[in-house]
Amino acid sequence: xxxxATGRTGAExxxxxxxxxxxxxRALDEALAEDPATLVFGEDVGRLGGVFRVTDGLQQRYGExxxxxxxxxxxxxxxMAVGLAMNGWRPVPxxxxxxxxxxxxxxIVNQIARMNYRSRGRAPMPVTVRVPSFGGIRAPEHHGxxxxxxxxxxxxxxxxxxSDAPDAYRMLLQSxxxxxxxxxxxxxxxxxxxxxxxSGPEAPGPEAPGExxxxxxxxxxxxxxxxxxxxxxxVHRCLRAAELAAEDGVDLEVVDLRWLKPIDAAGxxxxxxxxxxxxxxxxxxxTAGLGGEVSALITEGAFSRLAAPVQRVAGFxxxxxxxxxxxxxxxxxxxxxxAVQRTFGA
Amino acid sequence: MTTxxxxxxxPLRYTAPDPGAEGVPVLLVHGFGSDFELNWVRTGWTRALxxxxxxxxxxxxxxxSGKPHDAxxxxxxxxxxxxxxxxxxxxxxxxxxxxxxLGARLAWELALAHPARVRRAVLxxxxxxxxxxxxxxxxxESDDSAFGQxxxxxxxxxxxxxxxxxxxxxxxAAHPFRSAPAxxxxxxxxxxxxxxxxxxxxxxxxxxxxxxxxxxxxxxxRTAVAAQGLKKAAAEFLTAQAAVPRG
Amino acid sequence: MTHPEETxxxxxxxxxxxxxxxxxxxxxxxxDRVERNGPLVEVETTKSAAEIPSPHAGVVARLHAExxxxxxxxxxxxxxxxxxxxxxxxxxxxxxxxxxxxxxRLRPPEDE
Numbered sequence: 001x002x003x004x005a006t007g008r009t010g011a012e013x014x015x016x017x018x019x020x021x022x023x024x025x026r027a028l029d030e031a032l033a034e035d036p037a038t039l040v041f042g043e044d045v046g047r048l049g050g051v052f053r054v055t056d057g058l059q060q061r062y063g064e065x066x067x068x069x070x071x072x073x074x075x076x077x078x079x080m081a082v083g084l085a086m087n088g089w090r091p092v093p094x095x096x097x098x099x100x101x102x103x104x105x106x107x108i109v110n111q112i113a114r115m116n117y118r119s120r121g122r123a124p125m126p127v128t129v130r131v132p133s134f135g136g137i138r139a140p141e142h143h144g145x146x147x148x149x150x151x152x153x154x155x156x157x158x159x160x161x162x163s164d165a166p167d168a169y170r171m172l173l174q175s176x177x178x179x180x181x182x183x184x185x186x187x188x189x190x191x192x193x194x195x196x197x198x199s200g201p202e203a204p205g206p207e208a209p210g211e212x213x214x215x216x217x218x219x220x221x222x223x224x225x226x227x228x229x230x231x232x233x234x235v236h237r238c239l240r241a242a243e244l245a246a247e248d249g250v251d252l253e254v255v256d257l258r259w260l261k262p263i264d265a266a267g268x269x270x271x272x273x274x275x276x277x278x279x280x281x282x283x284x285x286x287t288a289g290l291g292g293e294v295s296a297l298i299t300e301g302a303f304s305r306l307a308a309p310v311q312r313v314a315g316f317x318x319x320x321x322x323x324x325x326x327x328x329x330x331x332x333x334x335x336x337x338x339a340v341q342r343t344f345g346a
Numbered sequence: 347m348t349t350x351x352x353x354x355x356x357p358l359r360y361t362a363p364d365p366g367a368e369g370v371p372v373l374l375v376h377g378f379g380s381d382f383e384l385n386w387v388r389t390g391w392t393r394a395l396x397x398x399x400x401x402x403x404x405x406x407x408x409x410x411s412g413k414p415h416d417a418x419x420x421x422x423x424x425x426x427x428x429x430x431x432x433x434x435x436x437x438x439x440x441x442x443x444x445x446x447x448l449g450a451r452l453a454w455e456l457a458l459a460h461p462a463r464v465r466r467a468v469l470x471x472x473x474x475x476x477x478x479x480x481x482x483x484x485x486x487e488s489d490d491s492a493f494g495q496x497x498x499x500x501x502x503x504x505x506x507x508x509x510x511x512x513x514x515x516x517x518x519a520a521h522p523f524r525s526a527p528a529x530x531x532x533x534x535x536x537x538x539x540x541x542x543x544x545x546x547x548x549x550x551x552x553x554x555x556x557x558x559x560x561x562x563x564x565x566x567x568r569t570a571v572a573a574q575g576l577k578k579a580a581a582e583f584l585t586a587q588a589a590v591p592r593g
Numbered sequence: 594m595t596h597p598e599e600t601x602x603x604x605x606x607x608x609x610x611x612x613x614x615x616x617x618x619x620x621x622x623x624x625d626r627v628e629r630n631g632p633l634v635e636v637e638t639t640k641s642a643a644e645i646p647s648p649h650a651g652v653v654a655r656l657h658a659e660x661x662x663x664x665x666x667x668x669x670x671x672x673x674x675x676x677x678x679x680x681x682x683x684x685x686x687x688x689x690x691x692x693x694x695x696x697x698r699l700r701p702p703e704d705e
Binding site: 390394503570573574 | 617618630632635637640642644646
């Protein structure tokens with residue numbers, strides 16, 4: 001682990017801000033420290049410390065009874081979380097890659113999401129399922145999927161997708177402390193990134209709480225001409241697009257949605273009622289993607305103020321492409337800017 | 347190296363050198379109850395000989411090869427016949443042969459029966475003494491001899507066929523090793539662990555045949571197979587430029 | 594970016610249900626430079642002898658067992674100093690931040 005995450009640097013050299021994976025590691029560390037019922041498990045999370053080093057050092061610190069490796073069996077990983085939660089544990093399983101979350105869906109949808117209802121509240125599921133998600137690292141098939149709409153459609157689940165390191169830290173702790181099941185989608189492409197986006201607010205380090213409630217979005221760049229709505233790695237891209245737009249005298253607001261279930265309908269409406277235009281950007285394929293839901297919420301909450309139909313910029317309706325084609329598949333700056341221009345009526 | 351199966355009356359699973367590999371191929375012949383992977387790959391031999399084209403097979407009755415249950419299928423002649431068939435299939439006119447234990451005995455027999463096919467031979471974990479001395483080959487499950495213990499350890503390995511192994515032992519024992527006549531034109535290197543009981547008399551055999559002999563300190567029959575010193579000596583012997591002087 | 598980092602290699606599962614192995618002979622000493630897949634140690638199990646190759650390229654920092662000592666599968670065997678690559682993990686590559694490129698130019702809306 002880097003000095004940034006352990007805070008053991010010399011006084012003369014201030015530590016650089018933590019990367020997202022270090023911030024997540026710190027959050028897991030704190031969750032394990034504060035509640036002996038917290039368990040971290042999944043493929044390679046123990047001895048190896050995770051294929052992305054997110055769980056680095058945790059097994060050494062908390063032992064192999066609290067941080068442990070599982071077989072390559074996602075249904076078993078999620079199913080184990082159900083039983084552990086019913087017996088008073090606070091499981092934080094990892095599904096190593098988004099594409100391999102599908103085998104776990106039965107346990108997540110039919111058990112984790114419903115148990116609290118089925119048991120009339122006697123068996124809450126304080127489970128946080130971490131899923132390294134989305135594209136951007138040129139990985140092979142099944143290693144770059146966007147499942148947020150799948151999870152958000154399931155009643156009983158909360159879905160989180162942080163966009164930068166400080167927020168990832170806060171949201172993960174919040175998710176683990178919650179007695180409701182949370183599917184926590186970590187943007188792989190931002191794991192190595194330190195701190196907020198280039199034009200984002202001066203975000204506090206992992207030490208500062210600065211906590212927003214579950215379900216709250218945040219404005220990461222204020223603007224008056226249109227609102228870009230995104231989550232995960234696309235927040236960073238929207239901030240880039242806003243910088244380019246500023247060169248043309250166009251002032252874009254960027255909303256980091258953060259929670260994809262529940263969605264901050266009031267926050268979206270507030271922003272778009274000011275800017276009168278909205279573009280929602282996501283990596284997942286367009287059709288039946290979460291952009292449709294966001295668009296509907298904006299339309300319901302700001303219809304009278306909208307100057308143009310809400311635009312969606314998304315992945316194409318094709319299976320996620322091989323690594324070299326990622327740049328063509330993921331929403332580009334030009335596609336985002338073109339969508340903004342469409343809301344201007346030209 | 348690539349692995350395939352030679353289709354014959356008794357199918358032979360074999361490993362072939364990479365196409366285009368240069369030099370005299372080295373034929374690795376494993377010991378009783380072992381196989382190519384266990385005897386040569388896991389012990390680091392194929393790593394130590396990585397610069398040479400390496401071939402080998404699972405002997406009949408072993409590993410992924412056919413496993414007849416009659417002793418007549420396991421005479422030294424039958425096993426050597428498989429080795430010659432493999433050399434033919436690989437298009438190898440002449441090879442260097444390295445054998446361990448039973449494989450060393452077969453290397454000797456190959457060099458004796460087909461001297462033109464063998465350039466140099468390394469005989470490891472092997473001596474002229476009868477390996478089956480005192481063994482009750484009809485009741486190996488309760489036999490207390492040294493060989494009985496080897497048999498039981500081998501027959502409990504995953505994939506082992508105890509009936510085939512017992513037949514193999516009977517087929518070999520029916521044709522005891524004789525140190526004369528010896529292969530005439532094939533330079534040999536003998537090697538074994540210092541405490542290898544099955545290699546008793548190795549130095550005598552070396553003197554008789556004019557071969558060089560080498561012992562790995564502290565090793566017995568089971569552990570000498572992985573000894574670094576033996577692998578290195580074999581590699582040097584096989585890659586020596588001029589014909590190796592005898593004696 | 595690279596920086597030296599220690600990594601410990603644990604005795605791997607040798608198959609066949611074996612739970613331990615005895616160190617026959619170390620083929621490296623602390624301070625030795627080893628290549629990935631180079632010979633590291635010879636071990637003996639109840640079923641066979643084997644040579645374990647090095648899983649890393651690096652410098653041997655510490656050996657965790659003496660010759661003749663029995664080591665449980667999963668117990669530390671040797672610690673290496675390796676040049677840590679800030680790699681993505683088992684798959685993928687670390688994304689690089691590129692200068693933004695654009696073709697589309699915007700005109701501000703006329704209704705402001």
